[in-house]
Amino acid sequence: MPPTTEIAATIALLGNPNAGKTTLFNALTGGNQRVGNYSGVTVDVKEGTFFTPHGRKLRVLDLPGCYSLRADSPDEKVAVDALLGKLPGAAPPDVVVCVVDASHLERHLQLALQVVELGLPCVLALNMVDVAERSGLRLDPAKLAAELGIPVLPMQASSGKGIVELKQALRFPLPHAATATWLMPGTAPEAARRSYINRLCELAARRSAVHQFSGSDRADQVLLHPLWGWACLVAILLGVFWSIFSFAKIPMGWIEMAQGALGAWVTSLLASGDLRSLLVDGVIGGVGGVVMFLPQIVLLFLFIGLLESTGYMARAAFLMDAVMAKAGLSGKAFLPLFSSYACAIPGVMATRTIHSAKERLVTIFVAPWMSCSARLPVYLLIVPLLLHENEGSWKQALVLFFIYALGTLSAFAAARVLRGRLGPDASTGHFLLEMPPYRMPQWSYIFRHVVERAWAFVRNAGTLILGISILLWALSTYPKSSGGDAADQLAHSAMGRVGVLIEPLVKPLGFDGRTGTAVLTSFSAREVFNASMAILFRVRDGGDKQTTRGMLREQIAAATWPDGRPLFTPLSLISLLVFYIYALQCLPTVAVVARESASWRWALGQFTFMTAFAWCASLLVYQGGRLLGF
Amino acid sequence: MSADWQSLTAFVLVLLTAAALLRRWLRRKRHGSCGGGGGCSSCGGASRRKH
Numbered sequence: 001m002p003p004t005t006e007i008a009a010t011i012a013l014l015g016n017p018n019a020g021k022t023t024l025f026n027a028l029t030g031g032n033q034r035v036g037n038y039s040g041v042t043v044d045v046k047e048g049t050f051f052t053p054h055g056r057k058l059r060v061l062d063l064p065g066c067y068s069l070r071a072d073s074p075d076e077k078v079a080v081d082a083l084l085g086k087l088p089g090a091a092p093p094d095v096v097v098c099v100v101d102a103s104h105l106e107r108h109l110q111l112a113l114q115v116v117e118l119g120l121p122c123v124l125a126l127n128m129v130d131v132a133e134r135s136g137l138r139l140d141p142a143k144l145a146a147e148l149g150i151p152v153l154p155m156q157a158s159s160g161k162g163i164v165e166l167k168q169a170l171r172f173p174l175p176h177a178a179t180a181t182w183l184m185p186g187t188a189p190e191a192a193r194r195s196y197i198n199r200l201c202e203l204a205a206r207r208s209a210v211h212q213f214s215g216s217d218r219a220d221q222v223l224l225h226p227l228w229g230w231a232c233l234v235a236i237l238l239g240v241f242w243s244i245f246s247f248a249k250i251p252m253g254w255i256e257m258a259q260g261a262l263g264a265w266v267t268s269l270l271a272s273g274d275l276r277s278l279l280v281d282g283v284i285g286g287v288g289g290v291v292m293f294l295p296q297i298v299l300l301f302l303f304i305g306l307l308e309s310t311g312y313m314a315r316a317a318f319l320m321d322a323v324m325a326k327a328g329l330s331g332k333a334f335l336p337l338f339s340s341y342a343c344a345i346p347g348v349m350a351t352r353t354i355h356s357a358k359e360r361l362v363t364i365f366v367a368p369w370m371s372c373s374a375r376l377p378v379y380l381l382i383v384p385l386l387l388h389e390n391e392g393s394w395k396q397a398l399v400l401f402f403i404y405a406l407g408t409l410s411a412f413a414a415a416r417v418l419r420g421r422l423g424p425d426a427s428t429g430h431f432l433l434e435m436p437p438y439r440m441p442q443w444s445y446i447f448r449h450v451v452e453r454a455w456a457f458v459r460n461a462g463t464l465i466l467g468i469s470i471l472l473w474a475l476s477t478y479p480k481s482s483g484g485d486a487a488d489q490l491a492h493s494a495m496g497r498v499g500v501l502i503e504p505l506v507k508p509l510g511f512d513g514r515t516g517t518a519v520l521t522s523f524s525a526r527e528v529f530n531a532s533m534a535i536l537f538r539v540r541d542g543g544d545k546q547t548t549r550g551m552l553r554e555q556i557a558a559a560t561w562p563d564g565r566p567l568f569t570p571l572s573l574i575s576l577l578v579f580y581i582y583a584l585q586c587l588p589t590v591a592v593v594a595r596e597s598a599s600w601r602w603a604l605g606q607f608t609f610m611t612a613f614a615w616c617a618s619l620l621v622y623q624g625g626r627l628l629g630f
Numbered sequence: 631m632s633a634d635w636q637s638l639t640a641f642v643l644v645l646l647t648a649a650a651l652l653r654r655w656l657r658r659k660r661h662g663s664c665g666g667g668g669g670c671s672s673c674g675g676a677s678r679r680k681h
Contacts (some may be wrong), residue, residue: 273636278643467651474644 005317008056009174010091012083014115015099016108018436019067020127022046024099024157025062026445028167038282044349045082052167057106061093064352066284067574068317069114074352074360083120092120095174097166099125102139102154103437105205109197116150117180117189123169124152127160131437135214137207144204149178158442183233216311217436223315233319236312237404240303244376248295255295259288278473286531289376289552291461293377293530294454300373301453304342305446311436313338314567318435327412328419330354333363337411340370342453344589348596358422364597365418365606366411368584371404374526378580379403379509381530385553386573407581460525476535495536509579509615510572510622512561519576523585575622582614 013021029048046062063082064075068453071077078087085092096115100108105126126141145152151169155162160246169175175535182196183189222228263284270276317334324333327474340347347367354360367600383399429548472495481492490496498520499513506516518532530552537555559567584590584607594603 270636274640275636275643278640463654464651467647467654468642470647471651474648477640 007059008055008172010059011093011170012061012063012085012093012096013094013099014079014111015065015125015127016064016067016101016104016111016434016528019065019099019101019108020157021065021099022062023442023556024097024125024127024155024166025060026162027157027160027163028060032482044352045078045087045600050167052170052251053164054171056172058170064216066111068111069118072339072357078352083115083118095121095123095449097125097171099127099157102126102129102205103135103137104434105132105137105139106197106201109200110193112148113180113193113196114180116148116178117183119177121175121177122150123166123175124148125157125166126152126154127157129162130156131439135437137205140204147200147203149181151175153346158439214437216435219438220315220435223312224318229315233316236307238394238397238401239303241400241404242394243303244296244299244400245380245393245396249301251295252292253459255288255292259284274477276471277477281535282344282469282473283466285534286554287461289381289411289530289534290465290527291458293380294457296380297373297457298375298450298454301342301450302446305449306359306441309439309441309446311438313342314435315344325410327415329359329363329412330356330416333359333415336363337370337408340367340372343372343374344368344370344586345463345592348589348592351596358419361597361602362415362418365602366415368586368589368606368610369407369411369414369582371407371581372526372586374586375580377527378522378529379577381533381553382573384575385557385568386570386577403577403581406578410582431450461527464525465527465531468521469535470531472521472528472535490536497510508623509618510569512559512567514559515567515576519579519583524587526580527584529580531607569630571622571625574619574625578621579614579618582610582617584610 013025015021025046025048028050030050031046031048044064048060048062049057050060051057061082065077066076066079068076069080069222071080081087082090083092083096098112098115100112112122112124124144126139126144129139139154141152141154153162153165153169155166157163181501182192184192223232254271263280266276266279266284270279307316313335316338317331320334321331323332324419333351336347338347339350344367347362347370351360351363351367354363379400383396383403386399387393387395393456475498476490476493477496478493481489491500495517496513499517501513502520503513506513506519511519514536515533518529518536521532533556534552537552537559556568557566561567590603590607593606594600597603
């Protein structure tokens with residue numbers, strides 16, 4: 001039969017969190033949805049299509065993970081609504097593929113039985129059979145299928161094993177709904193399911209008598225140890241930050257060389273004038289000030305991907321649970337907060353896994369204080385200035401670690417205060433943390449994910465940052481003065497005048513008008529700070545002597561107040577760092593917070609609070625430091 | 631003369647950039663917070679969803 005382009009049926013992937021639904025979805029559709037070896041990664045319905053071996057095109061829905069069909073949290077409600085066809089414009093799926101982790105069959109089968117009870121046609125995807133067999137479980141899928149009355153397919157979605165068989169099972173006519181034989185009149189459904197699952201497991205999933213002590217168990221003895229576990233967590237994070245500074249040096253050098261060569265080429269091509277200034281100072285200097293940090297961004301996402309893929313993230317959540325409890329948050333808030341290290345937007349969306357509405361609001365509120373990757377270029381510009389050290393040193397990694405720790409601890413402190421003010425919940429939720437076994441990283445997924453993020457960074461630099469850099473150049477050039485040097489020209493320009501206006505507000509923080517203007521422009525996107533600094537501190541003739549970054553740092557280090565005092569002292573640099581740790585300079589985050597909290601008041605209140613807090617914290621650092629004689 | 635030509639070209643480029651940024655902003659305003667793809671400077675579409 002020739003392939004048809006019409007959708008023949010809709011398949012829904014349902015299962016407990018971390019059962020491997022998204023891995024299966026990616027394997028079926030060839031997609032690249034985010035996966036991780038821990039629970040709660042998917043919080044929304046993802047849609048894709050694939051062809052069966054018979055040429056039929058099927059739509060596949062990847063639903064958020066849920067433990068039951070009770071729908072306690074927003075993400076579980078999304079899954080149940082999709083299953084029942086309650087989502088706007090969506091019919092119920094024709095077949096539900098229940099994805100179960102074969103090594104935790106007893107627990108995962110609970111959900112599959114509930115789907116059968118609903119009268120929906122069901123296929124059981126017995127995922128991670130390799131892990132189950134290594135743990136000593138002897139599976140009999142044929143017996144399981146005969147007992148349940150539905151197709152049961154052993155598979156290993158991460159390596160693509162069993163995918164063809166699953167596609168074969170979805171041939172037409174599609175599987176019929178089975179009968180829930182375990183439901184007896186006068187018996188509670190939960191009890192009936194439990195006793196039926198116990199019988200099923202005795203028949204088709206027998207454990208060997210001797211408990212096998214797995215490699216994961218041995219690793220967890222160290223990594224979850226109350227003392228050594230924390231030491232390992234700190235060491236891993238320090239290693240990540242050190243690598244970000246060290247390993248990126250060589251590719252950064254290439255980018256700088258290319259940038260310098262480009263600047264030199266444009267300079268040699270054009271006579272001195274506005275167009276040359278626009279291209280060299282505005283475009284190459286501005287965009288270059290951001291693009292040069294691409295290697296660090298790539299490394300950050302590579303390490304995040306590794307930690308997620310190996311299963312270490314669930315261990316970090318376990319270690320952090322006690323700290324989070326002190327902040328009035330449950331372990332469910334860990335993943336949203338951790339996601340915010342990459343970007344606050346998916347972090348805020350990930351709060352849908354949180355059952356308690358109040359805890360969800362608090363997590364949304366504090367998530368932007370987890371330092372996101374857009375802040376990294378700013379930190380990486382300032383930290384080396386602060387230390388006057390060669391790049392790659394442990395001191396720089398330590399400062400970066402403290403920056404992240406300060407943001408995180410402040411978020412916890414704010415959460416504690418807010419939880420206290422919002423009062424206790426009407427119903428207490430439960431937090432179940434599943435400890436997945438350690439797995440080898442899924443390199444193909446990590447690679448694709450890193451490339452996707454790197455491309456997004458470059459695309460952003462080539463569009464938004466480029467546009468803003470050109471506008472900033474215009475604001476620092478027009479209106480033109482009739483004569484005078486570059487400093488007079490800047491003072492006469494629109495940006496110079498904004499700087500004069502803004503200076504009284506930022507001077508108490510240790511910044512001059514130019515720095516204040518750069519901070520102001522970065523409310524459009526944090527990375528714009530680097531572009532603004534490059535334009536405002538006029539990195540001229542970048543290709544002639546040294547590279548732009550070196551020039552920019554030198555220009556910043558050499559900048560002075562009108563009376564000749566150095567503009568950037570260690571104290572004012574720390575004040576600047578503190579401002580960037582706390583300020584919410586991301587308008588898309590404000591919009592997403594408004595949508596997720598269903599309240600513009602909450603979003604604007606968060607923006608106002610964080611901006612005011614950042615200003616006060618910087619003021620405290622700078623003025624306090626001066627009083628202490630720094 | 632060369633400088634005048636450069637000034638004019640630079641000015642036109644600035645105007646075109648301003649128009650492009652305004653168009654982008656209006657499109658995003660119409661489509662909602664994420665603009666139909668990658669509203670955040672870093673997430674690169676992690677917030678993408680249908681409108």
